[in-house]
Amino acid sequence: MNDSFLSPDRIRDCFSRAISDMYREEVPQYGTLLELVEQVNRATLERHPAQQKAMAEDGELERLGIERHGAIRVGSAEELALLRRMFAVMGMFPVGYYDLSMAGVPVHSTAFRPVDDEALRRNPFRLFTSLLRLELIADTELRERAANIIASRKIVTSQAMALIERYEAKGGLTESEAKCFVAEALETFRWHRDATVDLATYEKLHAEHRLVADVVCFRGPHINHLTPRTLDIDEVQRRMPATGITPKAIIEGPPWRCCPILLRQTSFKALEESIFFADESQGRHAARFGEIEQRGVALTRKGRELYDHILAASCEGGDDNEAHQEHLREVFAAIPDDEATLRRDGLAFFHYRAVPGAKTLEEAGFDRIEALIEQGVLIATPMTYEDFLPVSAAGIFQSNLNDGMRDQYVSRSRQDLFEQALGETVIDEIELYERRQQASLERALAQLKVALG
Ligand code: OOG
Ligand code: NI
Numbered sequence: 001m002n003d004s005f006l007s008p009d010r011i012r013d014c015f016s017r018a019i020s021d022m023y024r025e026e027v028p029q030y031g032t033l034l035e036l037v038e039q040v041n042r043a044t045l046e047r048h049p050a051q052q053k054a055m056a057e058d059g060e061l062e063r064l065g066i067e068r069h070g071a072i073r074v075g076s077a078e079e080l081a082l083l084r085r086m087f088a089v090m091g092m093f094p095v096g097y098y099d100l101s102m103a104g105v106p107v108h109s110t111a112f113r114p115v116d117d118e119a120l121r122r123n124p125f126r127l128f129t130s131l132l133r134l135e136l137i138a139d140t141e142l143r144e145r146a147a148n149i150i151a152s153r154k155i156v157t158s159q160a161m162a163l164i165e166r167y168e169a170k171g172g173l174t175e176s177e178a179k180c181f182v183a184e185a186l187e188t189f190r191w192h193r194d195a196t197v198d199l200a201t202y203e204k205l206h207a208e209h210r211l212v213a214d215v216v217c218f219r220g221p222h223i224n225h226l227t228p229r230t231l232d233i234d235e236v237q238r239r240m241p242a243t244g245i246t247p248k249a250i251i252e253g254p255p256w257r258c259c260p261i262l263l264r265q266t267s268f269k270a271l272e273e274s275i276f277f278a279d280e281s282q283g284r285h286a287a288r289f290g291e292i293e294q295r296g297v298a299l300t301r302k303g304r305e306l307y308d309h310i311l312a313a314s315c316e317g318g319d320d321n322e323a324h325q326e327h328l329r330e331v332f333a334a335i336p337d338d339e340a341t342l343r344r345d346g347l348a349f350f351h352y353r354a355v356p357g358a359k360t361l362e363e364a365g366f367d368r369i370e371a372l373i374e375q376g377v378l379i380a381t382p383m384t385y386e387d388f389l390p391v392s393a394a395g396i397f398q399s400n401l402n403d404g405m406r407d408q409y410v411s412r413s414r415q416d417l418f419e420q421a422l423g424e425t426v427i428d429e430i431e432l433y434e435r436r437q438q439a440s441l442e443r444a445l446a447q448l449k450v451a452l453g
Contacts (some may be wrong), residue, residue, distance in 0.1 A: 005172025008091030073361030075150035103394030160184035255328035260296025296383035303347035
């Protein structure tokens with residue numbers, strides 16, 4: 001890349017900090033949450049020096065404090081394709097396909113995020129991006145009305161559009177262009193108190209599904225939550241009430257384990273906000289909420305199948321988190337809870353690296369990897385899960401909508417339609433972890449001068 005250009009990683013880093021500042025102003029509780037998460041993370045690291053050391057060596061310690069994911073929802077194929085181009089400027093690409101219609105939410109989604117090791121280390125900022133499936137609305141008139149409203153709005157400013165085109169034509173943006181791009185891109189995700197429709201239209205769309213009203217009635221895809229990463233979600237959940245935040249009852253995802261796997265999340269409802277309709281009447285709408293997450297190791301296809309199987313066989317959460325977590329700990333005991341077994345059984349992904357200056361013995365040629373690890377010249381560390389979980393995402397959506405809307409949309413998963421709207425295929429997240437693991441292993445073995453056969 002041309003030297004006078006700012007790298008997409010830098011642009012993404014600026015953008016993620018800027019959107020965090022904007023959201024902190026929009027939703028004061030988010031600031032409180034950040035402080036709580038920071039405190040708990042600091043205390044956790046102090047209590048576990050080994051974890052601190054491992055995270056520092058993996059480059060995870062630096063990204064922890066800035067790591068966020070956000071979520072947005074768009075209304076049409078055109079909007080989704082436009083955002084794909086905007087995110088590419090920041091080195092964020094669509095990874096994974098999530099079908100939420102099975103959970104009664106008329107959307108399907110992907111996560112825009114950086115994909116390679118260096119970019120992830122720099123700033124792993126991700127945006128869970130959902131496309132409203134208007135085709136699932138049975139009422140033809142309402143469906144067309146919604147489509148027309150969406151078609152008439154412009155979610156990307158003309159300045160941002162010009163800079164996206166410039167990036168595509170030149171292969172990069174200069175520092176001053178990038179600065180302008182970040183400021184303009186931010187506008188797309190800002191909250192607007194004035195709806196673009198009158199109260200009657202809002203109510204009709206709301207009656208179809210609250211999410212439909214949320215996507216259709218505003219000027220753009222306001223960011224609906226921004227999530228920091230904690231190292232101890234149970235502790236943050238316990239401490240939330242004392243800071244005036246009431247979390248949802250159940251922590252989504254796997255239970256507490258010595259070796260955390262995948263992703264654990266919990267959310268809380270944000271306050272309802274006043275909005276103003278086009279006919280000047282006033283109303284209330286809850287658009288934004290809060291969420292925290294704890295990330296663990298990424299599972300291989302085999303590991304993921306085991307996880308999904310156990311989750312499907314486990315009982316529904318109910319409202320008692322303690323009892324639910326206890327139940328999960330029992331059923332998840334079927335997944336080994338130590339790094340070595342997870343790795344040897346091919347259940348989780350690892351990063352390999354050679355110990356600097358290490359010498360290998362001749363015999364290492366046979367059962368290479370295990371022998372090298374045994375000798376202490378090759379180190380394997382868990383690869384962080386960078387994606388989302390459809391069942392948890394559905395739980396997050398549900399907890400922030402008015403409940404009782406499950407099973408409303410019966411539909412097949414339509415990745416083909418989603419990719420058509422997006423204008424490209426989504427990256428398979430498991431293949432991505434596989435490639436990264438393999439590349440790290442080849443690099444490490446080359447350093448150790450052990451041929452890979
Ligand atoms: C997205 C909900 C999914 C997560 O962390 O699983 C999500 C939304 O409500 O738009 O953010
Ligand atoms: Ni989220």
